Amino acid sequence: MEQRSSERKAVSLDAVVGCARFGLIRGRIVDLGLDGLYIRAETSIVPIGAVVTVTFQPVEGRCGDCLSLKGRVRHQSLHGFGIEFDTLEPGCLGVLQRMLLVMPPLPSKAAPALRAI
Numbered sequence: 001m002e003q004r005s006s007e008r009k010a011v012s013l014d015a016v017v018g019c020a021r022f023g024l025i026r027g028r029i030v031d032l033g034l035d036g037l038y039i040r041a042e043t044s045i046v047p048i049g050a051v052v053t054v055t056f057q058p059v060e061g062r063c064g065d066c067l068s069l070k071g072r073v074r075h076q077s078l079h080g081f082g083i084e085f086d087t088l089e090p091g092c093l094g095v096l097q098r099m100l101l102v103m104p105p106l107p108s109k110a111a112p113a114l115r116a117i
Contacts, residue, residue, distance in 0.1 A: 006034040009103035015039055015056035017083075019046050027080060029056060031106050034088075034096060036071060040080040046073050054083060058099050067092055 008031040017025045017039060027041030037054065046052060055068045069092060071085040088096065 008033040008038075008106040009100050010106045011103055013056045013058075015054055017041070017046065018053040018055065019050055021050065022046055029054070030080075032096075032100065032103070034085075034093070034100065036074065036082060036084040038080060038082045044076040044078065044081050046076075046081060048073050048076060052083060058095055067095060069096075 011029055011032045013029040013032070015027055015029050017027060019025070022045055025041050025043060025046065027039040029037050029039050031038045039054065050073045051070070052073060053068050053070050055066050057066050069085055069088065071083040073081050074084045075082045
């Protein structure tokens, strides 16, 4: 499995994912980094490798401009899918960098409990 090249931050942002084959899918971005994001959605029909555009408002109440970022679906789960960004435009990259500075880090996952038999 590929390793992420940037730290992910915990967010809760409404978003719309656009895919040429499947149309528009509404969801909520739950983690975000400079290299990609994970979006919770009621469907995960978008196939791995599909080219998508994710559109969202960077920080609610702060900015009326939406960001639209292009990427590819890299993994799926029952609750949504992960998207790796293509090369970001300098303006989008700057907005994303400033936004991520004030976001909390993604909580680390707890280690599974081991039980002795």
